[in-house]
Amino acid sequence: xxxxxxxxxxxxxxxxxxxxxxxxxxxxxxxxxxxxxxxxxxxxxxxxxxxxxxxxxxxxxxxxxxxxxxxxxxxxxxxxxxxxxxxxxxxxxxxxxxxxxxxxxxxxxxxxxxxxxxxxxxxxxxxxxxxxxxxxxxxxxxxxxxxxxxxxxxxxxxxxxxxxxxxxxxxxxxxxxxxxxxxxxxxxxxxxxxxxxxxxxxxxxxxxxxxxxxxxxxxxxxxxxxxxxxxxxxxxxxxxxxxxxxxxxxxxxxxxxxxxxxxxxxxxxxxxxxxxxxxxxxxxxxxxxxxxxxxxxxxxxxxxxxxxxxxxxxxxxxxxxxxxxxxxxxxxxxxxxxxxxxxxxxxxx
Ligand SMILES: [Zn+2]
Numbered sequence: 177x178x179x180x181x182x183x184x185x186x187x188x189x190x191x192x193x194x195x196x197x198x199x200x201x202x203x204x205x206x207x208x209x210x211x212x213x214x215x216x217x218x219x220x221x222x223x224x225x226x227x228x229x230x231x232x233x234x235x236x237x238x239x240x241x242x243x244x245x246x247x248x249x250x251x252x253x254x255x256x257x258x259x260x261x262x263x264x265x266x267x268x269x270x271x272x273x274x275x276x277x278x279x280x281x282x283x284x285x286x287x288x289x290x291x292x293x294x295x296x297x298x299x300x301x302x303x304x305x306x307x308x309x310x311x312x313x314x315x316x317x318x319x320x321x322x323x324x325x326x327x328x329x330x331x332x333x334x335x336x337x338x339x340x341x342x343x344x345x346x347x348x349x350x351x352x353x354x355x356x357x358x359x360x361x362x363x364x365x366x367x368x369x370x371x372x373x374x375x376x377x378x379x380x381x382x383x384x385x386x387x388x389x390x391x392x393x394x395x396x397x398x399x400x401x402x403x404x405x406x407x408x409x410x411x412x413x414x415x416x417x418x419x420x421x422x423x424x425x426x427x428x429x430x431x432x433x434x435x436x437x438x439x440x441x442x443x444x445x446x447x448x449x450x451x452x453x454x455x456x457x458x459x460x461x462x463x464x465x466x467x468x469x470x471x472x473x474x475x476x477x478x479x480x481x482x483x484x485x486x487x488x489x490x491x492x493x494x495x496x497x498x499x500x501x502x503x504x505x506x507x508x509x510x511x512x513x514x515x516x517x518x519x520x521x522x523x524x525x
Contacts, residue, residue, distance in 0.1 A: 183409060186300060188288075188322035191398050195225075195290065195326040196232040199265070202288070202322060207263060210286070212236045214261035216252060216276050218243070218268035222292040225267050225329055229290075236261055244271030245307040252279040261285060269293050269337075274304035274317075281317040288322040293333035294341040294397050296439050297377070299323055300405030303414055312429070319409045325398045327391050336437060338389055338397070339469050343443020345400045346460055347421045348378040348407075350446045353453055354419030358498040367416075370407040374416035377403030382459060388467040420499035421445035423490035428478065430493070431485060436476045444473055448487070451517045453500055454507035461520060472518060484510065 187206050192198040203210065213233055217226025219240035230238050237259040241248050252275055256264075264287035266276030273289045280287035281304075291299045298305065304317040330338075352374055358364035380400035386392040407416040414422075425441035443464070450457045461471065470476050473483040487510055491501050500506065508516065 184302075184319055185406075185409060186320055186322055188324070189300065189402055190323075191325045191327060191395055193327050195324065195329065196228070198324055198326075199229070199288070199290070200232065202324065203263070206322060207286070207288075210263040212259070212261045212263070214239065214256065214259055214264050214285075216241065216243075216264060216266045216268075216272060218272050218292070222268045222272075225290070225292055229265065229267055233265065235265070241275070242271060243268060243273075243275040244305070245275075246309070248275045249278045249282075249306060252276070253283055256283045256285055263287065266290065267292060270296060270298055270305065274298065274306060277302075277304040277317040277320065278306055278315065280320075286321040288324065289320045290324050290326065290329075292329050293337040294325070294330055294394065294401055295333075295337040295437055296341060296344040297401045297404035297408070297417055299325070300402050301408045301414070301417075302412075303408060314414065316413075319405070323402070327394055327398075330394050330398070331391065335389070335468075336440070338394070339467060340437035340439025340443075341397050341401060342381055342439070342463075342467055343441075343446070343469060344417075344439035345378050345381050345397070345404055346463065347419075347439075347442040347446045348374045348404055348417050349460070350421040350449045351415070351417050351419035353450070353455070354497075354499040355415055357500060357503065358415075361503070362498045364415075364498065367411050370411035370416045372407075373403045373410065374407035377401065377407065377417075382463045415497075419497070420449045420490060420501045423493050423497065423499060423501065424448070424483075424486050426493035427486035427489040428482075431489065432478060432482060436478075440470060440476060443469055444471070444476065447471065447520070448483075448513060448517050449500055451520065452506055452508065452510065452513040457520055480514065484514065 213235035214237045215235040216239045267290040302319045359366050377400040384396040421442045424445040
Protein backbone atom coordinates (compact mmCIF):
# COMPACT_ATOMS: atom_id res chain seq x y z
CA UNK A 177 0.00 0.00 0.00
CA UNK A 178 1.17 3.48 -0.83
CA UNK A 179 2.15 5.45 2.23
CA UNK A 180 3.31 8.60 0.47
CA UNK A 181 2.74 9.90 -2.99
CA UNK A 182 4.81 11.38 -5.75
CA UNK A 183 3.02 14.09 -7.69
CA UNK A 184 4.39 15.76 -10.83
CA UNK A 185 4.69 19.31 -9.53
CA UNK A 186 6.07 22.41 -11.29
CA UNK A 187 9.68 23.17 -10.40
CA UNK A 188 9.11 26.87 -10.66
CA UNK A 189 6.50 29.53 -10.07
CA UNK A 190 7.60 33.14 -10.19
CA UNK A 191 5.97 36.56 -10.31
CA UNK A 192 8.26 39.13 -11.90
CA UNK A 193 8.39 42.54 -13.53
CA UNK A 194 11.21 41.55 -15.84
CA UNK A 195 10.21 38.53 -17.89
CA UNK A 196 13.35 38.32 -20.04
CA UNK A 197 15.80 38.22 -17.14
CA UNK A 198 13.63 35.93 -15.01
CA UNK A 199 13.09 33.46 -17.83
CA UNK A 200 16.77 33.33 -18.79
CA UNK A 201 17.77 32.82 -15.17
CA UNK A 202 15.07 30.17 -14.70
CA UNK A 203 16.29 28.25 -17.73
CA UNK A 204 19.87 28.40 -16.50
CA UNK A 205 19.12 27.55 -12.84
CA UNK A 206 16.23 25.10 -13.15
CA UNK A 207 16.64 23.50 -16.56
CA UNK A 208 20.41 23.52 -17.23
CA UNK A 209 21.49 22.19 -20.60
CA UNK A 210 18.14 22.72 -22.26
CA UNK A 211 19.02 24.99 -25.12
CA UNK A 212 16.88 23.82 -28.01
CA UNK A 213 13.86 25.97 -27.29
CA UNK A 214 10.64 26.01 -29.24
CA UNK A 215 8.64 29.16 -28.63
CA UNK A 216 4.87 29.02 -29.07
CA UNK A 217 3.00 32.28 -29.06
CA UNK A 218 -0.19 34.07 -29.88
CA UNK A 219 -0.55 35.32 -33.45
CA UNK A 220 -3.06 37.89 -32.34
CA UNK A 221 -3.35 40.35 -29.44
CA UNK A 222 -0.41 39.03 -27.40
CA UNK A 223 1.89 38.59 -30.41
CA UNK A 224 4.19 41.42 -29.27
CA UNK A 225 5.13 39.41 -26.17
CA UNK A 226 6.07 36.44 -28.33
CA UNK A 227 8.19 38.66 -30.55
CA UNK A 228 9.88 40.09 -27.46
CA UNK A 229 10.76 36.59 -26.21
CA UNK A 230 11.95 35.56 -29.68
CA UNK A 231 14.55 38.34 -29.54
CA UNK A 232 15.63 37.54 -25.99
CA UNK A 233 15.84 33.73 -26.26
CA UNK A 234 16.89 33.13 -29.90
CA UNK A 235 14.91 29.87 -29.95
CA UNK A 236 15.44 26.95 -32.32
CA UNK A 237 11.93 27.37 -33.64
CA UNK A 238 9.00 29.77 -33.28
CA UNK A 239 5.35 29.03 -33.85
CA UNK A 240 2.75 31.78 -33.84
CA UNK A 241 -0.79 30.41 -33.69
CA UNK A 242 -4.25 31.10 -32.31
CA UNK A 243 -4.19 27.84 -30.38
CA UNK A 244 -6.90 25.94 -28.57
CA UNK A 245 -7.98 23.40 -31.19
CA UNK A 246 -6.93 19.78 -31.67
CA UNK A 247 -5.49 20.71 -35.08
CA UNK A 248 -3.32 23.36 -33.36
CA UNK A 249 -2.12 20.66 -30.96
CA UNK A 250 -1.28 18.37 -33.88
CA UNK A 251 0.44 21.19 -35.76
CA UNK A 252 2.60 21.86 -32.69
CA UNK A 253 3.37 18.14 -32.34
CA UNK A 254 4.52 18.02 -35.96
CA UNK A 255 6.80 21.02 -35.34
CA UNK A 256 8.17 19.32 -32.23
CA UNK A 257 9.01 16.25 -34.33
CA UNK A 258 10.72 18.40 -36.93
CA UNK A 259 12.69 20.75 -34.64
CA UNK A 260 13.32 18.28 -31.78
CA UNK A 261 13.28 20.91 -29.03
CA UNK A 262 14.19 19.96 -25.44
CA UNK A 263 11.99 22.66 -23.94
CA UNK A 264 8.78 24.44 -24.97
CA UNK A 265 8.02 28.00 -23.94
CA UNK A 266 4.38 28.99 -24.32
CA UNK A 267 3.40 32.64 -24.06
CA UNK A 268 -0.17 33.80 -24.56
CA UNK A 269 -3.71 33.39 -23.30
CA UNK A 270 -5.47 30.19 -22.27
CA UNK A 271 -5.71 28.84 -25.81
CA UNK A 272 -1.93 28.92 -26.35
CA UNK A 273 -1.13 27.62 -22.87
CA UNK A 274 -3.54 24.69 -23.22
CA UNK A 275 -2.16 23.81 -26.65
CA UNK A 276 1.37 23.72 -25.22
CA UNK A 277 0.19 21.72 -22.21
CA UNK A 278 -1.45 19.11 -24.39
CA UNK A 279 1.38 18.81 -26.94
CA UNK A 280 4.04 18.84 -24.20
CA UNK A 281 2.18 16.08 -22.40
CA UNK A 282 1.83 13.94 -25.52
CA UNK A 283 5.44 14.36 -26.70
CA UNK A 284 7.13 14.27 -23.25
CA UNK A 285 8.82 17.63 -23.88
CA UNK A 286 8.93 19.79 -20.72
CA UNK A 287 7.41 23.26 -20.90
CA UNK A 288 7.30 26.66 -19.24
CA UNK A 289 4.14 28.75 -19.47
CA UNK A 290 3.98 32.54 -19.48
CA UNK A 291 0.35 33.67 -19.24
CA UNK A 292 -0.47 37.05 -20.77
CA UNK A 293 -3.68 37.27 -18.75
CA UNK A 294 -4.93 35.87 -15.44
CA UNK A 295 -8.42 34.92 -16.51
CA UNK A 296 -8.69 31.42 -14.97
CA UNK A 297 -6.88 28.90 -12.81
CA UNK A 298 -5.62 26.87 -15.77
CA UNK A 299 -2.21 28.58 -15.69
CA UNK A 300 -0.77 25.84 -13.48
CA UNK A 301 -3.39 23.08 -13.63
CA UNK A 302 -2.92 19.66 -15.31
CA UNK A 303 -6.11 20.23 -17.34
CA UNK A 304 -6.30 21.54 -20.93
CA UNK A 305 -9.43 22.87 -22.63
CA UNK A 306 -9.31 21.78 -26.26
CA UNK A 307 -11.76 22.37 -29.10
CA UNK A 308 -12.31 19.05 -30.86
CA UNK A 309 -14.59 20.54 -33.51
CA UNK A 310 -17.81 18.93 -32.39
CA UNK A 311 -17.17 19.67 -28.76
CA UNK A 312 -14.92 21.70 -26.45
CA UNK A 313 -13.58 19.35 -23.79
CA UNK A 314 -11.49 19.64 -20.62
CA UNK A 315 -8.89 16.93 -21.00
CA UNK A 316 -6.28 15.61 -18.59
CA UNK A 317 -2.76 16.70 -19.54
CA UNK A 318 0.14 17.41 -17.23
CA UNK A 319 1.10 20.34 -15.02
CA UNK A 320 3.69 22.72 -16.50
CA UNK A 321 7.32 22.43 -15.40
CA UNK A 322 7.40 26.13 -14.71
CA UNK A 323 5.13 29.17 -14.76
CA UNK A 324 6.27 32.77 -14.85
CA UNK A 325 3.84 35.65 -14.42
CA UNK A 326 5.03 39.08 -15.54
CA UNK A 327 2.97 41.66 -13.71
CA UNK A 328 3.68 44.31 -16.40
CA UNK A 329 2.12 42.05 -19.04
CA UNK A 330 -0.84 41.09 -16.84
CA UNK A 331 -1.54 44.77 -16.13
CA UNK A 332 -2.08 45.36 -19.85
CA UNK A 333 -4.67 42.56 -20.24
CA UNK A 334 -8.31 43.60 -20.82
CA UNK A 335 -10.24 44.37 -17.60
CA UNK A 336 -12.83 41.71 -18.40
CA UNK A 337 -10.15 39.00 -18.28
CA UNK A 338 -8.82 40.23 -14.93
CA UNK A 339 -12.37 40.16 -13.57
CA UNK A 340 -12.79 36.65 -14.98
CA UNK A 341 -9.72 35.46 -13.03
CA UNK A 342 -11.30 36.77 -9.83
CA UNK A 343 -14.59 35.02 -10.66
CA UNK A 344 -12.91 31.68 -11.34
CA UNK A 345 -11.07 31.91 -8.02
CA UNK A 346 -14.14 32.89 -5.98
CA UNK A 347 -16.02 29.94 -7.54
CA UNK A 348 -13.77 27.60 -5.53
CA UNK A 349 -15.97 28.34 -2.50
CA UNK A 350 -18.95 26.78 -4.29
CA UNK A 351 -16.88 23.90 -5.72
CA UNK A 352 -15.66 22.98 -2.23
CA UNK A 353 -19.23 22.88 -0.88
CA UNK A 354 -20.08 20.44 -3.68
CA UNK A 355 -17.07 18.32 -2.82
CA UNK A 356 -18.38 18.08 0.76
CA UNK A 357 -21.81 17.07 -0.56
CA UNK A 358 -20.25 14.42 -2.82
CA UNK A 359 -18.41 13.08 0.20
CA UNK A 360 -21.57 13.01 2.34
CA UNK A 361 -23.92 11.51 -0.25
CA UNK A 362 -21.60 9.54 -2.52
CA UNK A 363 -18.67 8.68 -0.30
CA UNK A 364 -16.27 10.62 -2.52
CA UNK A 365 -12.98 11.12 -0.73
CA UNK A 366 -11.95 14.66 0.12
CA UNK A 367 -8.23 15.27 -0.21
CA UNK A 368 -7.69 17.81 2.51
CA UNK A 369 -4.43 19.17 1.06
CA UNK A 370 -6.26 20.00 -2.15
CA UNK A 371 -9.28 21.33 -0.24
CA UNK A 372 -7.09 23.65 1.83
CA UNK A 373 -5.16 25.03 -1.16
CA UNK A 374 -8.30 25.72 -3.15
CA UNK A 375 -9.89 27.57 -0.23
CA UNK A 376 -6.71 29.51 0.47
CA UNK A 377 -6.57 30.53 -3.20
CA UNK A 378 -10.09 31.97 -3.09
CA UNK A 379 -9.44 33.76 0.20
CA UNK A 380 -6.22 35.23 -1.13
CA UNK A 381 -8.20 37.41 -3.51
CA UNK A 382 -11.43 37.97 -1.56
CA UNK A 383 -9.47 39.17 1.47
CA UNK A 384 -6.89 41.11 -0.55
CA UNK A 385 -6.44 44.51 1.07
CA UNK A 386 -5.07 46.08 -2.07
CA UNK A 387 -6.85 48.44 -4.40
CA UNK A 388 -8.67 46.49 -7.13
CA UNK A 389 -6.32 45.64 -10.00
CA UNK A 390 -3.31 47.45 -8.54
CA UNK A 391 -0.02 45.58 -8.99
CA UNK A 392 -0.25 44.14 -5.47
CA UNK A 393 -3.83 43.02 -6.09
CA UNK A 394 -2.75 41.30 -9.30
CA UNK A 395 0.00 39.51 -7.37
CA UNK A 396 -2.64 38.25 -4.92
CA UNK A 397 -4.68 37.09 -7.92
CA UNK A 398 -1.70 35.30 -9.48
CA UNK A 399 -0.89 33.55 -6.18
CA UNK A 400 -4.51 32.61 -5.66
CA UNK A 401 -4.84 31.11 -9.13
CA UNK A 402 -1.57 29.25 -8.61
CA UNK A 403 -2.86 27.78 -5.33
CA UNK A 404 -6.07 26.78 -7.07
CA UNK A 405 -4.13 25.10 -9.90
CA UNK A 406 -1.96 23.24 -7.40
CA UNK A 407 -5.09 21.99 -5.62
CA UNK A 408 -6.14 20.34 -8.90
CA UNK A 409 -2.68 18.80 -9.35
CA UNK A 410 -2.90 17.30 -5.86
CA UNK A 411 -6.46 16.04 -6.35
CA UNK A 412 -5.60 14.73 -9.80
CA UNK A 413 -8.74 16.32 -11.24
CA UNK A 414 -10.67 19.59 -11.24
CA UNK A 415 -12.95 18.69 -8.28
CA UNK A 416 -11.49 21.24 -5.81
CA UNK A 417 -12.12 24.12 -8.22
CA UNK A 418 -15.15 23.06 -10.23
CA UNK A 419 -18.64 22.29 -8.94
CA UNK A 420 -22.24 23.16 -9.83
CA UNK A 421 -21.25 26.73 -10.76
CA UNK A 422 -18.87 25.36 -13.42
CA UNK A 423 -21.53 22.99 -14.75
CA UNK A 424 -23.94 25.93 -15.11
CA UNK A 425 -21.25 27.81 -17.05
CA UNK A 426 -20.67 24.77 -19.33
CA UNK A 427 -24.42 24.66 -19.94
CA UNK A 428 -24.48 28.38 -20.74
CA UNK A 429 -21.69 27.78 -23.27
CA UNK A 430 -23.94 25.24 -24.98
CA UNK A 431 -27.14 27.25 -25.11
CA UNK A 432 -25.77 30.77 -25.66
CA UNK A 433 -23.23 32.07 -28.16
CA UNK A 434 -20.33 31.67 -25.72
CA UNK A 435 -19.51 35.33 -25.56
CA UNK A 436 -18.81 35.64 -21.85
CA UNK A 437 -15.48 34.54 -20.38
CA UNK A 438 -15.55 31.35 -18.30
CA UNK A 439 -14.55 33.16 -15.09
CA UNK A 440 -17.35 35.71 -15.41
CA UNK A 441 -19.99 32.99 -15.83
CA UNK A 442 -18.74 30.82 -12.97
CA UNK A 443 -18.51 33.90 -10.70
CA UNK A 444 -22.13 34.80 -11.33
CA UNK A 445 -23.26 31.17 -11.01
CA UNK A 446 -21.42 31.02 -7.66
CA UNK A 447 -23.76 33.61 -6.14
CA UNK A 448 -26.69 31.47 -7.33
CA UNK A 449 -25.34 28.13 -6.08
CA UNK A 450 -24.32 29.58 -2.72
CA UNK A 451 -27.79 31.12 -2.34
CA UNK A 452 -29.34 27.75 -3.20
CA UNK A 453 -27.30 26.18 -0.39
CA UNK A 454 -28.59 28.81 2.03
CA UNK A 455 -25.05 30.23 2.42
CA UNK A 456 -24.34 33.84 3.28
CA UNK A 457 -23.16 35.48 0.06
CA UNK A 458 -22.49 38.91 1.55
CA UNK A 459 -18.68 38.64 1.46
CA UNK A 460 -18.71 37.51 -2.17
CA UNK A 461 -21.12 40.27 -3.20
CA UNK A 462 -19.07 42.91 -1.34
CA UNK A 463 -15.92 41.69 -3.08
CA UNK A 464 -17.60 41.65 -6.48
CA UNK A 465 -18.83 45.20 -5.91
CA UNK A 466 -15.35 46.34 -4.90
CA UNK A 467 -13.88 45.11 -8.17
CA UNK A 468 -16.83 45.95 -10.45
CA UNK A 469 -17.76 42.33 -11.19
CA UNK A 470 -21.18 41.79 -12.85
CA UNK A 471 -23.62 40.57 -10.21
CA UNK A 472 -26.49 38.98 -12.11
CA UNK A 473 -26.89 36.97 -15.32
CA UNK A 474 -28.77 39.97 -16.76
CA UNK A 475 -25.62 42.10 -16.32
CA UNK A 476 -23.91 39.88 -18.91
CA UNK A 477 -26.84 39.64 -21.29
CA UNK A 478 -28.37 36.37 -20.02
CA UNK A 479 -32.05 36.52 -19.13
CA UNK A 480 -33.68 34.58 -16.31
CA UNK A 481 -35.20 32.00 -18.65
CA UNK A 482 -31.86 31.16 -20.26
CA UNK A 483 -30.09 31.02 -16.89
CA UNK A 484 -32.69 28.64 -15.43
CA UNK A 485 -32.46 26.51 -18.56
CA UNK A 486 -28.71 26.31 -17.99
CA UNK A 487 -29.27 25.27 -14.37
CA UNK A 488 -31.50 22.42 -15.57
CA UNK A 489 -29.03 21.32 -18.22
CA UNK A 490 -25.98 21.73 -15.97
CA UNK A 491 -25.79 18.24 -14.34
CA UNK A 492 -25.77 16.56 -17.76
CA UNK A 493 -22.69 18.52 -18.90
CA UNK A 494 -20.47 16.43 -16.67
CA UNK A 495 -21.78 13.04 -15.66
CA UNK A 496 -20.55 11.76 -12.34
CA UNK A 497 -19.81 15.14 -10.82
CA UNK A 498 -22.21 15.20 -7.88
CA UNK A 499 -23.30 18.71 -6.84
CA UNK A 500 -26.03 20.64 -5.07
CA UNK A 501 -28.04 20.43 -8.30
CA UNK A 502 -28.44 16.66 -7.76
CA UNK A 503 -30.08 17.19 -4.39
CA UNK A 504 -33.83 17.55 -4.27
CA UNK A 505 -34.44 18.77 -0.70
CA UNK A 506 -32.41 21.99 -0.81
CA UNK A 507 -33.19 24.82 1.62
CA UNK A 508 -35.01 26.40 -1.35
CA UNK A 509 -35.91 25.38 -4.89
CA UNK A 510 -34.12 26.77 -7.95
CA UNK A 511 -36.80 29.36 -8.75
CA UNK A 512 -36.91 30.60 -5.19
CA UNK A 513 -33.10 30.73 -5.04
CA UNK A 514 -33.05 32.88 -8.13
CA UNK A 515 -35.56 35.32 -6.58
CA UNK A 516 -33.57 35.52 -3.36
CA UNK A 517 -30.39 35.97 -5.39
CA UNK A 518 -31.82 39.04 -7.12
CA UNK A 519 -33.07 40.43 -3.81
CA UNK A 520 -29.63 40.01 -2.25
CA UNK A 521 -28.22 42.18 -4.95
CA UNK A 522 -30.86 44.89 -4.41
CA UNK A 523 -30.45 44.78 -0.64
CA UNK A 524 -26.76 45.43 -0.83
CA UNK A 525 -26.78 48.21 -3.40
ZN1 LIG B 1 -12.69 27.43 -13.85
